[in-house]
Amino acid sequence: MASSQRPLSPHLQIYRPQITSVLSILHRVTGVALTAGTLLLTWWLVAAASGPGPFATVQGFLGSWFGHLLLWAFTFSLFYHLSNGIRHLLWDFGWGFELEQVRLSGIAMVAAAAGLTVITLIAAYVAAGG
Amino acid sequence: MELRSSLSRARGLGSAKEGVHHWWGQRVTAIALVPLSLWFVVSAIGLMGADLPAFQAWIGSLFNAVLMVVLVAVLFYHAWLGMQVVIEDYVHGEAAKTTSLLIVKFALAVMAVACILAVARLAIGA
Numbered sequence: 333m334a335s336s337q338r339p340l341s342p343h344l345q346i347y348r349p350q351i352t353s354v355l356s357i358l359h360r361v362t363g364v365a366l367t368a369g370t371l372l373l374t375w376w377l378v379a380a381a382s383g384p385g386p387f388a389t390v391q392g393f394l395g396s397w398f399g400h401l402l403l404w405a406f407t408f409s410l411f412y413h414l415s416n417g418i419r420h421l422l423w424d425f426g427w428g429f430e431l432e433q434v435r436l437s438g439i440a441m442v443a444a445a446a447g448l449t450v451i452t453l454i455a456a457y458v459a460a461g462g
Numbered sequence: 463m464e465l466r467s468s469l470s471r472a473r474g475l476g477s478a479k480e481g482v483h484h485w486w487g488q489r490v491t492a493i494a495l496v497p498l499s500l501w502f503v504v505s506a507i508g509l510m511g512a513d514l515p516a517f518q519a520w521i522g523s524l525f526n527a528v529l530m531v532v533l534v535a536v537l538f539y540h541a542w543l544g545m546q547v548v549i550e551d552y553v554h555g556e557a558a559k560t561t562s563l564l565i566v567k568f569a570l571a572v573m574a575v576a577c578i579l580a581v582a583r584l585a586i587g588a
């Protein structure tokens with residue numbers, strides 16, 4: 333086949349974003365973000381093992397406005413990636429491949445991720461305050 | 463003139479047959495991460511603003527220490543497999559690709575070991 337006749341993958345600059353493609357790339361974005369978040373987890377655990385000073389530094393950082401911002405972002409990333417990951421696993425079992433089902437499960441997944449994030453934030457602030 | 467037979471040229475160029483293993487690893491760790499990460503979020507909420515003695519008391523429980531080590535192992539393996547795919551998709555050229563894979567995987571492995579040793583030290587010291 334002449335190379336000019338080969339099927340092309342969508343040209344991202346001119347291809348209209350659709351809910352399917354946007355949700356899909358966000359799975360990758362959150363996966364990479366969570367991987368970066370492992371730096372924070374490592375800092376937290378290593379600091380705890382190193383003594384009260386280092387641990388107070390991490391906890392202080394996490395308690396700052398920037399720390400809170402990071403924690404919110406990681407919380408949402410985790411719940412997004414988790415909900416969409418379950419969707420991936422269901423697809424692997426062959427479930428929900430119709431276009432309409434993909435659209436509906438996509439909306440349900442975003443709603444679940446947002447809901448879980450809000451619940452977690454409320455619980456965290458109640459726990460910290462009480 | 464080409465002296466090698468067609469078979470000899472084709473040999474070794476095919477799939478390394480590790481794709482299925484990689485795929486299964488990603489799924490198995492994903493399934494394990496569902497309960498593990500929920501446990502982690504709930505625990506982290508309870509540890510908001512905790513001082514070291516409170517944290518030590520928490521990780522001093524064998525239950526929490528074991529789950530933490532399992533979480534760390536599964537999570538870093540999942541990220542290792544996942545980042546490999548991302549790098550293979552976006553980083554082009556053999557040298558750049560191999561270098562990024564080595565750096566990312568080495569960093570993830572070091573962090574995993576650091577996390578596990580930290581938990582071990584806390585759990586045994588407690």
Ligand code: HEM
Pocket residue numbers: 359360361362363364366367370410413414415417418420421488489492493495496499537538540541543544545547548
């Ligand atoms: C919480 C439970 C989790 C579930 C259910 C889950 C599920 C999945 C699944 C099914 C995939 C494969 C997607 C595909 O085939 O395209 C995947 C990819 C990935 N995951 Fe997770 N994951 C979880 C947590 C995490 C965490 C905590 C991290 C980071 C530390 C992470 C990092 C990644 C990365 C980097 C990828 C590759 C993304 C890509 O290829 O587009 N995941 N995850």
